Amino acid sequence: xxxxxxxxxxxxxxxxxxxxxxxxxxxxxxxxxxxxxxxxxxxxxxxxxxxxxxxxxxxxxxxxxxxxxxxxxxxxxxxxxxxxxxxxxxxxxxxxxxxxxxxxxxxxxxxxxxxxxxxxxxxxxxxxxxxxxxxxxxxxxxxxxxxxxxxxxxxxxxxxxxxxxxxxxxxxxxxxxxxxxxxxxxxxxxxxxxxxxxxxxxxxxxxxxxxxxxxxxxxxxxxxxxxxxxxxxxxxxxxxxxxxxxxxxxxxxxxxxxxxxxxxxxxxxxxxxxxxxxxxxxxxxxxxxxxxxxxxxxxxxxxxxxxxxxxxxxxxxxxxxxxxxxxxxxxxxxxxxxxxxxxxxxxxxxxxxxxxxxxxxxxxxxxxxxxxxxxxxxxxxxxxxxxxxxxxxxx
Amino acid sequence: xxxxxxxxxxxxxxxxxxxxxxxxxxxxxxxxxxxxxxxxxxxxxxxxxxxxxxxxxxxxxxxxxxxxxxxxxxxxxxxxxxxxxxxxxxxxxxxxxxxxxxxxxxxxxxxxxxxxxxxxxxxxxxxxxxxxxxxxxxxxxxxxxxxxxxxxxxxxxxxxxxxxxxxxxxxxxxxxxxxxxxxxxxxxxxxxxxxxxxxxxxxxxxxxxxxxxxxxxxxxxxxxxxxxxxxxxxxxxxxxxxxxxxxxxxxxxxxxxxxxxxxxxxxxxxxxxxxxxxxxxxxxxxxxxxxxxxxxxxxxxxxxxxxxxxxxxxxxxxxxxxxxxxxxxxxxxxxxxxxxxxxxxxxxxxxxxxxxxxxxxxxxxxxxxxxxxxxxxxxxxxxxxxxxxxxxxxx
Numbered sequence: 001x002x003x004x005x006x007x008x009x010x011x012x013x014x015x016x017x018x019x020x021x022x023x024x025x026x027x028x029x030x031x032x033x034x035x036x037x038x039x040x041x042x043x044x045x046x047x048x049x050x051x052x053x054x055x056x057x058x059x060x061x062x063x064x065x066x067x068x069x070x071x072x073x074x075x076x077x078x079x080x081x082x083x084x085x086x087x088x089x090x091x092x093x094x095x096x097x098x099x100x101x102x103x104x105x106x107x108x109x110x111x112x113x114x115x116x117x118x119x120x121x122x123x124x125x126x127x128x129x130x131x132x133x134x135x136x137x138x139x140x141x142x143x144x145x146x147x148x149x150x151x152x153x154x155x156x157x158x159x160x161x162x163x164x165x166x167x168x169x170x171x172x173x174x175x176x177x178x179x180x181x182x183x184x185x186x187x188x189x190x191x192x193x194x195x196x197x198x199x200x201x202x203x204x205x206x207x208x209x210x211x212x213x214x215x216x217x218x219x220x221x222x223x224x225x226x227x228x229x230x231x232x233x234x235x236x237x238x239x240x241x242x243x244x245x246x247x248x249x250x251x252x253x254x255x256x257x258x259x260x261x262x263x264x265x266x267x268x269x270x271x272x273x274x275x276x277x278x279x280x281x282x283x284x285x286x287x288x289x290x291x292x293x294x295x296x297x298x299x300x301x302x303x304x305x306x307x308x309x310x311x312x313x314x315x316x317x318x319x320x321x322x323x324x325x326x327x328x329x330x331x332x333x334x335x336x337x338x339x340x341x342x343x344x345x346x347x348x349x350x351x352x353x354x355x356x357x358x359x360x361x362x363x364x365x366x367x368x369x370x371x372x373x374x375x376x377x378x379x380x381x382x383x384x385x386x387x388x389x390x391x392x393x394x395x
Numbered sequence: 396x397x398x399x400x401x402x403x404x405x406x407x408x409x410x411x412x413x414x415x416x417x418x419x420x421x422x423x424x425x426x427x428x429x430x431x432x433x434x435x436x437x438x439x440x441x442x443x444x445x446x447x448x449x450x451x452x453x454x455x456x457x458x459x460x461x462x463x464x465x466x467x468x469x470x471x472x473x474x475x476x477x478x479x480x481x482x483x484x485x486x487x488x489x490x491x492x493x494x495x496x497x498x499x500x501x502x503x504x505x506x507x508x509x510x511x512x513x514x515x516x517x518x519x520x521x522x523x524x525x526x527x528x529x530x531x532x533x534x535x536x537x538x539x540x541x542x543x544x545x546x547x548x549x550x551x552x553x554x555x556x557x558x559x560x561x562x563x564x565x566x567x568x569x570x571x572x573x574x575x576x577x578x579x580x581x582x583x584x585x586x587x588x589x590x591x592x593x594x595x596x597x598x599x600x601x602x603x604x605x606x607x608x609x610x611x612x613x614x615x616x617x618x619x620x621x622x623x624x625x626x627x628x629x630x631x632x633x634x635x636x637x638x639x640x641x642x643x644x645x646x647x648x649x650x651x652x653x654x655x656x657x658x659x660x661x662x663x664x665x666x667x668x669x670x671x672x673x674x675x676x677x678x679x680x681x682x683x684x685x686x687x688x689x690x691x692x693x694x695x696x697x698x699x700x701x702x703x704x705x706x707x708x709x710x711x712x713x714x715x716x717x718x719x720x721x722x723x724x725x726x727x728x729x730x731x732x733x734x735x736x737x738x739x740x741x742x743x744x745x746x747x748x749x750x751x752x753x754x755x756x757x758x759x760x761x762x763x764x765x766x767x768x769x770x771x772x773x774x775x776x777x778x779x780x781x782x783x784x785x786x787x788x789x790x
Contacts, residue, residue, distance in 0.1 A: 171569035
């Protein structure tokens with residue numbers, strides 16, 4: 001298949017491109033390097049050093065003989081998107097190319113507006129390119145479990161059979177997103193479901209859980225193929241942060257009482273989910289939703305798992321929750337669709353955690369502990385911008 | 396009360412400002428005159444001539460001694476919005492200031508992106524201004540019945556009690572919007588519901604039906620106070636279009652089989668609904684939704700009502716439906732909240748239709764029949780732009 005991976009230079013887009021290329025698909029990546037730019041803006045860096053996209057692509061060809069094409073440009077530019085889709089003629093477009101951090105979207109007005117316009121307009125441009133050029137192109141779009149919020153009923157896969165006053169309908173699952181970033185993903189889903197109705201688009205919307213893990217079969221082949229590993233308060237995700245805190249002897253910082261529950265997925269399952277979705281396209285006019293996660297754990301459970309597994313001493317500290325969310329809530333997610341198409345889940349295990357300890361120890365000298373704590377508060381309209389390590393060192 | 400009406404130069408914003416001012420509220424209007432600009436772009440005009448905002452405001456003071464302040468500027472400019480809200484210190488912000496035509500949003504990529512960014516960013520800026528300056532300000536936000544689509548269950552007022560696998564929750568009502576414009580209103584609602592949770596905003600989201608009618612108690616006091624009356628294929632709404640077609644001896648053009656049903660509301664009820672919502676604010680943290688419509692009618696029923704009432708001969712013609720929608724569908728809308736707060740509905744009547752015939756006859760020479768037919772097709776990614784009457788005359 002011809003597969004175009006948007007955001008193909010990012011944490012997940014890059015390993016996905018490699019996984020698909022390794023399996024024999026013709027792959028191209030697109031990126032505008034916005035993610036590398038956020039690092040500059042925030043004064044932080046990936047724990048694992050990453051090569052440039054050019055170096056990455058060269059290394060891949062050198063090691064495997066396979067070629068991945070690249071299209072450098074911004075998805076908010078409609079002419080660029082149109083030209084890229086017309087040029088590459090993909091069967092599938094995998095869309096990772098959005099601003100993907102909830103705290104980043106909550107920094108202030110400018111970051112909220114940037115996140116929503118960047119994500120919604122980019123996605124609309126992709127939709128229009130497909131609508132114009134070839135409506136058979138299957139769009140595999142990344143969303144997030146955070147779109148659903150914390151409902152008191154089971155979280156179904158995007159659609160809900162509703163019975164109300166003796167009548168029935170199959171309706172889009174009601175969403176209650178947890179940040180302006182999560183809202184932007186809901187907006188995308190609304191636009192895409194509409195696109196399926198009016199243009200007969202083929203769409204798979206993947207509501208992904210929190211991803212953890214540092215490498216896949218391909219990224220570990222060579223340091224130049226490594227993907228990024230974020231641990232800072234804005235782009236870092238919870239499990240990675242706990243691992244780093246344990247290794248550095250810092251208390252594991254749990255936000256609030258820690259009973260809030262998240263869906264999780266290992267990075268090796270993410271790339272496999274994208275393969276499965278791509279190789280089993282949605283029907284014409286179908287807005288198909290998969291919950292891309294393999295298990296649920298509360299923040300306390302994640303912290304305890306990491307603390308128990310850590311060979312040294314690790315303490316847990318509860319800090320003010322920067323987010324607005326509810327505790328001790330019901331959380332039961334249906335996630336059978338991808339498994340019924342062949343996904344074999346890699347669940348969180350002591351082996352995996354031990355491996356992450358190793359990764360962090362290897363790059364320990366690169367850790368900037370001052371970047372780990374949250375600086376962006378949901379209840380504020382303008383949060384304190386994370387300062388760079390250099391600025392903090394001065395104070 | 397201090398009430399700031401965003402989009403206060405438009406079809407409904409202007410009569411609302413007058414209604415609230417007449418009742419003794421301190422009113423200010425904001426506009427960027429985008430709506431007048433769309434007329435230029437499309438080469439069409441309001442059937443009823445309208446004065447400039449400056450002339451309107453002067454006439455109102457001259458006739459009543461009351462003063463309405465004006466803030467000219469664009470809601471997508473965050474500094475402008477912030478300054479305006481800080482300067483006027485409203486108790487209530489009534490937000491009509493969005494691009495509001497479904498066909499306009501479906502012209503092509505550029506119009507879809509414009510509609511969504513203009514509406515979503517403007518609304519985010521209003522939210523941030525309220526979040527920054529005074530979270531007690533009540534935001535009365537205009538949405539549309541077209542956000543709901545055509546569900547097979549009753550359309551409740553924004554929230555739905557869901558029972559699923561033996562568990563219950565009160566969830567936002569699932570939406571299935573009918574155009575990129577309608578999608579933009581869903582996006583606004585998602586952002587606003589989130590704003591209520593994180594900032595404790597007071598929001599009333601009004602899902603308004605198709606508005607018909609040409610004047611209110613205040614706009615008819617003087618020709619300089621008149622509000623616009625659109626009948627073209629992009630901004631005109633169905634009832635107004637049928638009236639004009641009848642008067643000009645043109646067949647009443649029903650899109651598709653005509654069984655599709657719409658919620659309707661008279662313009663005099665719209666302004667009264669806004670008063671009721673403003674004078675009965677939502678609680679802190681409450682995302683309150685009212686269905687602002689008073690009756691449901693199929694397109695066929697509306698056409699037949701107009702044809703039957705017309706003193707001359709009026710025929711009905713079914714034309715290809717430019718929209719993608721379903722026919723012979725269930726449509727039952729709950730709209731009791733505004734009535735329970737005091738709204739006395741003005742239902743569609745022969746008197747009202749006769750009055751509209753009079754209005755059209757009075758301005759008959761201004762009608763451009765070539766502008767009436769639909770030119771924007773939902774299934775296309777780039778619809779034929781409506782040509783100006785002048786261009787059409789050449790062909």
